[in-house]
Amino acid sequence: MSRILVVGAGIIGLSCARSLLADGHEVSVLDRDPAGDKASFGNAGGVGVTEIIPASVPGLVWKVPRWLFDPLGPLSLRTAHLPKLAPWLVRFLRSGSWPDVERIAGALAGLSARTYEDMLPLLAELDLLGDLHQVGALWVYETREGFEADRRFYDLRRRYGLVFEEMSGAEAREMEPALSDVVRHALFTPQWSHVSDPKRIVDRLRVNLEQRGVPMLAGEMAALADGAVVTSAGARLPFDHLVIAAGAWSGRLAKLVGDRALIESERGYNTTLPNPGVSLSCEVIFAERQFVATPLDMGLRIGGAAEFAGLEAKPNYERSKALAELARRYLPGLSIAGGTRWMGHRPTTPDSLPVIGRSPRRGNVFYAFGHSHTGLTFGPTTGRLIGELVAGRTPCVDVAPFGIERFQ
């Protein structure tokens, strides 16, 4: 048994803490605000098992300028952030060859294949199995051109046993009558799920761990001294093993260890509409416009966008509003009055692979971050992997592609 300090009380840190506790370790969690807002609270709630295609793909570079000129489009960069973003951006553009896409998809498929095996026991333990809706998801397209352009990605996913059933716009409307006739083509993916409320899972997991003796310490990791984390308030927290699971802030913490990680905040926005005036039975992905609508307990959540502006810039909630307005194109009965707007920091690496593994500098430091669009989906499996790595057991998924060494 060893003393393990986990930094970060999001879905990833708490999943790691849970696995480590199950192995009999003495676990503590440090977060600057354990119960405070974070990416793990306001996300779209999708269990996106098909999300194995990286963001950087061949041909993307030609779409980027068009997106960048649209101030409320799916992608934006704040120019003041460009100098900091440059190394990440260069690596992002370099990761977009087809062989890279195939390699990355193969690595993520390893995580995807374990999703339910690791998530169901977690939800059962938290008495939240009823919060998982295994009803699939629908990807919708307005144009044959857009649909055909993505065919190679669906074919690649199919190689890993992921199912996509092609349908016409009319068939999609039979399934989801709220959709307008701008939808001409669709794909149904039955393996996808969504949850009732991503925050409820994280809140319940945090409370459950606390009740089982895991202290949730409020403080900010500011430095690393001999075998201890030092917080910004000067507290010294000794550990035998340290797990860094601090989401989009993890790059700064890896630097304190002496490791380099290319990780950026890919800021995402949404609006949750308590009285949307329409209903959906499953998550709908508006594939050509890069946003989604999920039917959650508290209303219909419409979100997406990728904004690169760093960790400190103020949110631009016009993005939340723009997405809700855009959704009316697809859901003509949608009422966007009275929505709650939100922004969260997706922790995103340039190759879309998370960082899961041991520090090459310090053998007692482990990393679990960089889950980008799939932290809810791959969180429980990441926790399991960290448990296995700390214990020296063979990990259930090959973690070699997720090593931080790739950024050195």
Ligand SMILES: Cc1cc2nc3c(=O)[nH]c(=O)nc-3n(C[C@H](O)[C@H](O)[C@H](O)COP(=O)(O)OP(=O)(O)OC[C@H]3O[C@@H](n4cnc5c(N)ncnc54)[C@H](O)[C@@H]3O)c2cc1C
């Ligand atoms: C708009 C949006 C939609 C999304 N939709 C989905 C989806 O449908 N499905 C899905 O699987 N994923 C989705 N995601 C991604 C998912 O939310 C993230 O990948 C996941 O929440 C990351 O979890 P985390 O624990 O790594 O980070 P976080 O939840 O951000 O937690 C990190 C924690 O670390 C703490 N911390 C940071 N620095 C320090 C420090 N120095 N000291 C102490 N504590 C520190 C922070 O306070 C924070 O609490 C979405 C994300 C966004 C933004």
